[in-house]
Amino acid sequence: MKISWPHMGSLEFVLSSVFEELGLDYLLPPPSSQRTLELGARYGPEFACFPLKTTLGNFIEAIEAGADTLIMVAGRGPCRFGFYAETQRRILEEAGYEFRMVPLEFEPGKIPATLRKLRELKQGRSWSSLVRAIKFALSKAYLIDRLERQALHQRYLDRERGATTKALEKCYRMVWEAGSYDALRRVESEAFDLLRSVPGVERETVKVGIVGEFYLVLEPFFNLGVEEQLGNLGAYVERNIYLTDWLRPSGKNPVAGHHDRDSEEAAQPYLTHFVGGEGLHSVGGTVLYQRHGFDGVVHIMPFTCMPETIAKSILPQVSRDLGIPVLSLVIDEMTGKAGVATRLEAFVDLARFRRRAGERGLDYSLQPAF
Amino acid sequence: MRYVWGWSAMIVGIPGGLLYYRYGKLWNSFLQALGAEVVESGETTRSILNSGVSKAENESCLPVKVFYGHVLALRDKVDAIFVPRLVSVRKGTHTCPKMLGLPDLARAAVEDRIPIIAPTINFQEGMWANYKAVYSLGRLFTHNPVRIIRAGVKAWREHRLYLERLTLGLDHRSALRGEAESLLCEGRELRIAVIGHHYNVYDTFTTMSLLDRLSSMGVDVVTADMVPEEMRRQELKRLPKEIYWSYEQEIAGAILACTRHRLVDGIIFMISFPCGPDSIVRVLCEQENKRLGGVPLLALVIDEHTGEGGFLTRIEAFVDMLWRKKGERVREREAVAV
Numbered sequence: 125m126k127i128s129w130p131h132m133g134s135l136e137f138v139l140s141s142v143f144e145e146l147g148l149d150y151l152l153p154p155p156s157s158q159r160t161l162e163l164g165a166r167y168g169p170e171f172a173c174f175p176l177k178t179t180l181g182n183f184i185e186a187i188e189a190g191a192d193t194l195i196m197v198a199g200r201g202p203c204r205f206g207f208y209a210e211t212q213r214r215i216l217e218e219a220g221y222e223f224r225m226v227p228l229e230f231e232p233g234k235i236p237a238t239l240r241k242l243r244e245l246k247q248g249r250s251w252s253s254l255v256r257a258i259k260f261a262l263s264k265a266y267l268i269d270r271l272e273r274q275a276l277h278q279r280y281l282d283r284e285r286g287a288t289t290k291a292l293e294k295c296y297r298m299v300w301e302a303g304s305y306d307a308l309r310r311v312e313s314e315a316f317d318l319l320r321s322v323p324g325v326e327r328e329t330v331k332v333g334i335v336g337e338f339y340l341v342l343e344p345f346f347n348l349g350v351e352e353q354l355g356n357l358g359a360y361v362e363r364n365i366y367l368t369d370w371l372r373p374s375g376k377n378p379v380a381g382h383h384d385r386d387s388e389e390a391a392q393p394y395l396t397h398f399v400g401g402e403g404l405h406s407v408g409g410t411v412l413y414q415r416h417g418f419d420g421v422v423h424i425m426p427f428t429c430m431p432e433t434i435a436k437s438i439l440p441q442v443s444r445d446l447g448i449p450v451l452s453l454v455i456d457e458m459t460g461k462a463g464v465a466t467r468l469e470a471f472v473d474l475a476r477f478r479r480r481a482g483e484r485g486l487d488y489s490l491q492p493a494f
Numbered sequence: 495m496r497y498v499w500g501w502s503a504m505i506v507g508i509p510g511g512l513l514y515y516r517y518g519k520l521w522n523s524f525l526q527a528l529g530a531e532v533v534e535s536g537e538t539t540r541s542i543l544n545s546g547v548s549k550a551e552n553e554s555c556l557p558v559k560v561f562y563g564h565v566l567a568l569r570d571k572v573d574a575i576f577v578p579r580l581v582s583v584r585k586g587t588h589t590c591p592k593m594l595g596l597p598d599l600a601r602a603a604v605e606d607r608i609p610i611i612a613p614t615i616n617f618q619e620g621m622w623a624n625y626k627a628v629y630s631l632g633r634l635f636t637h638n639p640v641r642i643i644r645a646g647v648k649a650w651r652e653h654r655l656y657l658e659r660l661t662l663g664l665d666h667r668s669a670l671r672g673e674a675e676s677l678l679c680e681g682r683e684l685r686i687a688v689i690g691h692h693y694n695v696y697d698t699f700t701t702m703s704l705l706d707r708l709s710s711m712g713v714d715v716v717t718a719d720m721v722p723e724e725m726r727r728q729e730l731k732r733l734p735k736e737i738y739w740s741y742e743q744e745i746a747g748a749i750l751a752c753t754r755h756r757l758v759d760g761i762i763f764m765i766s767f768p769c770g771p772d773s774i775v776r777v778l779c780e781q782e783n784k785r786l787g788g789v790p791l792l793a794l795v796i797d798e799h800t801g802e803g804g805f806l807t808r809i810e811a812f813v814d815m816l817w818r819k820k821g822e823r824v825r826e827r828e829a830v831a832v
Contacts, residue, residue: 394598
């Protein structure tokens, strides 16, 4: 049994460490590429959301590389994500691929079925070793998130463009190779030292926050490296979701589920009800960024994403009321890198001018969202 | 709540988009029984669609854009707009995320100039929460509990009657009126199922009067409402993963029942671009249909740019194809008989 799963940002380091730890056979899909996108768009339903197509492309490439068991998380709505596994299984079967899809569901009613599936996946390893492996992988995930956050905060100070990104990649490696908690602790200080030792320059700060759909915010290949682009343009970047927000037991959903009370409360004047996915958190996050003195918010969403479309309809109002510029980037397989780069450039410039004007106490008119 | 009303009745607007095509009767009679003056935005027109398209987000689906148009049409005429939030209409299911955020979208559309009345209906939380929501809605208009309960019962009866008329084969408009010159399904030779969300099937403007046109082509139409509920439930039980959208359950159930039992000669699946749940359910229905060796299925995607010419051509071609297929089958049968 060769197990595989789609790419999603740094998820590969976390999940593969679980399988390494258990000594199970697994296979990472080839790195996402233009071909992944083309495959996904060819087989995927016409106006299904973008992540469905990209993960479908990952699955196809994984099967071609020899994987036979595909893991996917499933759920029960209201967002389409809960139905991905089923839809992708149908599409792949119709396209003639041979594989087994293992959808893992984490609602209270589905726990026994999920445990049965996990028992198959662990192939005779003990439950306690599985739990240990997951726990260890989670601590790696927490560390990775902190490293990513550090990279976001310091990238704009790079003397040499891309130095932080390179250092971060080295850090991922180091974390992945750590085999014990002791090693992980050592890696933690080494990795932070490595990141902090990247030579920097003095620079005027302009703060940009990122909100948006979980997968697209986390996946640098498909969001066209928005984080990195913003950093290179000279923005101190923060984002409101990290991988562990969905992995850690929190709030209403005890196993998987992102439940951030602060941003839900902040969203209240504009969006009063959960709309699936991160719709509510995108609105709430924007309000929180404004409260924390950020100069602009970039909202990333896949084309036709239902919760984010609602957020996008409401964000102009938030932007008008609070006077914080919001740039909504809608991304799908047709999105060109140059177009996004131009818009980000203009956006960072705008945020910088507003900041300067604000510091000098000049009056500047409120910008509508665009 | 911050509604202030004097001696005259409050004027409440009901936008005629989205779920109006299912609960319009219910809302209207409930509000009227409570003593409110109800203004409906009426049927979709070109100007409603245009104003909706210019106000709504690009990525919204067509019915949401139409809904925006209806809200804007009401904006200057009423004291408040009634946009309930239907979170779930059956236990264990959700509606589309856009319905969950609809009151907030409406609030953004009117820019907070007039209040939005938005009771939350959620069957996941049990009936008691719903009764409470309806009761507190009633309290906005009257302090007499008996009157609220009576209004609720009356509205519910009328709603059941409306739904029953739909199952008997009246379209939305004649079901609202309670009378019809002709039924959708009258026992003509060719029968086509037109299945989709209520607001995609019954909105005469965005569908370019598809139902009427099919009737005038001499074709019987079957809607999802006319497929018996028990049949739909049986089909849903057979699926490996349960569909968790309330209205998609009806659609998928109806399509699969039509295919399995050969209730119709062809199926037209009405989808509005870019409907999220439909894009997923479409894959499911097309595959199951193929697996069952079922009936021809035409997935018609409509958006605000759909031209009448192209739309009609496809419908006519589909109907012609079905006639030819039917003719062949009839000829085969005759040959055997000879």
